[in-house]
Every structure is written in C-alpha cells, then in structure tokens.
Amino acid sequence: AQTVTQSQPEMSVQEAETVTLSCTYDTSESDYYLFWYKQPPSRQMILVIRQEAYKQQNATENRFSVNFQKAAKSFSLKISDSQLGDAAMYFCAYRSAGAAGNKLTFGGGTRVLVKP
Amino acid sequence: EAGVAQSPRYKIIEKRQSVAFWCNPISGHATLYWYQQILGQGPKLLIQFQNNGVVDDSQLPKDRFSAERLKGVDSTLKIQPAKLEDSAVYLCASREASTNEQFFGPGTRLTVL
Numbered sequence: 001a002q003t004v005t006q007s008q009p010e011m012s013v014q015e016a017e018t019v020t021l022s023c024t025y026d027t028s029e030s031d032y033y034l035f036w037y038k039q040p041p042s043r044q045m046i047l048v049i050r051q052e053a054y055k056q057q058n059a060t061e062n063r064f065s066v067n068f069q070k071a072a073k074s075f076s077l078k079i080s081d082s083q084l085g086d087a088a089m090y091f092c093a094y095r096s097a098g099a100a101g102n103k104l105t106f107g108g109g110t111r112v113l114v115k116p
Numbered sequence: 117e118a119g120v121a122q123s124p125r126y127k128i129i130e131k132r133q134s135v136a137f138w139c140n141p142i143s144g145h146a147t148l149y150w151y152q153q154i155l156g157q158g159p160k161l162l163i164q165f166q167n168n169g170v171v172d173d174s175q176l177p178k179d180r181f182s183a184e185r186l187k188g189v190d191s192t193l194k195i196q197p198a199k200l201e202d203s204a205v206y207l208c209a210s211r212e213a214s215t216n217e218q219f220f221g222p223g224t225r226l227t228v229l
Contacts, residue, residue: 004158033216043205045159045220091158095216102147102211103172104218106158 002027002094006107013082014115020067021077021110023092031097034068035104036077039089048090051075053097079112087114118142120221122208128227134196137224141189141210147171149218150183150193151207159207165191195226203228 003026013019025034036048051059051068058066063080079086092107121140129135141148146167151159162181164172167188176183180199185191195202205225209218 043207043223043225045207045209047217050217093158102216102218103149103161103164104151104159106160108156108158 002029002032002096002105004092004094004105004107006092006110008110009108010111010113012113012115013079015082015084017082018078018080019082019112021079021090021092021112023075023077023107025073025075025092025094025107027073027094027096029096029098033095033097034066034075035093035095036064036066036075037091037093037106038086039091039109041088045091049077082112082114084114084116087112120208120210120219122206122221122224124224125222126225126227128229129198130229131200132197134194135198135226136192136194137206137208137226139191139193139208139221141191141208142212142219145210145212145219146188147211147213148185148191149209149211150191151209153205153207153223155204162193162206198226198228200228202226 005024032053034051038046038048049061065078067076089109091109093104148165150162153159162176163183165185168185183193205223207223208221
C-alpha cells in the first residue's frame with residue numbers, strides 16, 4: 001500500500017516571501033500522480049497543482065511550483081510571493097495511474113501561516 | 117457549473133445515535149467518493165462508487181457504516197450507532213472522467229458527544 005508523509009506540521013512565512021512544504025511517499029508503482037491540495041477553514045479541498053510521474057518537468061501553476069524527485073520519492077511544494085489568502089492546510093496526495101486506482105492517499109497535512 | 121453539494125454542514129449527536137449525510141455530485145460524474153477526515157489528519161477513503169456500484173469499501177467499518185447510491189447520482193452515508201471516534205469531517209468528492217480530477221464538497225463536520 002502507498003503511504004504519504006508530510007513531516008512539517010506547521011510552517012510560517014512572511015507575506016511576499018517564499019515557503020517550501022515537504023512531502024515524501026512510498027510506492028512500488030512506476031506510474032502515478034501526485035497532488036497538492038489546499039484546505040482553507042471552509043474545509044473545501046482545492047487542487048493546487050498536479051504532477052504526472054512520467055513527466056520529468058516540474059509542474060508550475062502561477063506562484064506554486066513543485067520539485068519532483070522520483071528516485072528519492074520526494075515531492076515538495078514551493079509557494080512564492082506568499083499572500084494572506086495562502087494561509088490554509090496543505091495536503092500532499094498520491095494516486096495510482098492504474099485503472100482501479102482512482103482513490104487519493106493523503107499525507108497528514110502542513111498548516112501554513114502567513115504573517116502580514 | 118455547480119460543485120459537489122453536501123448536507124448538513126454540521127451535525128452534533130450523542131454516542132449510539134444514528135446519523136446520515138447526503139451528497140450530490142457534479143452532474144455527469146459517474147464516480148463518487150466518501151472520505152473521513154479526523155481532526156489533524158488527512159482524508160481517508162471510506163468508499164468509492166462507480167455509478168451505483170461499489171468499487172472499493174475496504175476501509176469502511178461495515179459494522180456501523182453504510183452507504184448507498186441507488187440511482188447512480190446522489191449518495192447517502194449512514195452511521196449507526198455512532199461512536200466518539202467517529203467525530204470527523206466527512207468529505208464527498210466526484211471525479212471528472214476526462215481529467216480524472218476529483219472535486220470535493222464542503223464536507224459535513226460530525227461531533228459525537
């Protein structure tokens with residue numbers, strides 16, 4: 001079974017600065033997807049960014065970018081130019097690319113605090 | 117486009133009582149998921165439906181939890197009887213077939229006293 005680990009319970013960043021969230025995972029599969037979700041106090045999970053394991057290029061979405069290291073099974077999220085609205089819980093998630101593997105396996109989450 | 121709808125948003129019950137949650141997925145999404153998110157943890161899959169059939173319920177505590185999706189659209193998740201450890205947020209999600217992306221509802225926060 002796949003596992004996802006987020007070792008940072010909480011990270012604090014100054015507004016306009018950069019913060020990096022860590023995520024490691026364990027799998028024996030070669031084809032899979034990785035995600036970062038944002039969960040604000042409203043509880044709605046919002047997809048921030050996704051990465052296909054077969055793509056070597058790191059995904060980027062505006063101020064959000066990832067550092068995907070397949071051999072090390074590491075998938076970190078960098079938030080640049082942090083804004084107050086970025087404050088939330090962030091979850092790393094794994095999904096198998098197999099036909100039956102549509103479920104998401106989540107890490108324990110990292111709380112991001114943004115200081116004005 | 118309307119998102120995933122869930123109700124109620126909050127529910128407080130006493131242990132041994134029963135409770136039901138409702139989810140209406142995004143129109144046209146054949147796959148529906150129920151996740152349990154205990155405070156301070158990431159969501160954990162309880163059950164996955166494809167239309168009205170169960171794909172994966174391996175993590176569902178079947179002695180007290182049940183779920184159905186009779187017409188392949190709306191779904192209900194029931195807990196009977198509830199235990200203190202069932203206090204959590206219950207998230208419903210549906211999957212867009214073309215992108216495989218899951219869209220989440222706002223969740224139901226359950227407190228068992």
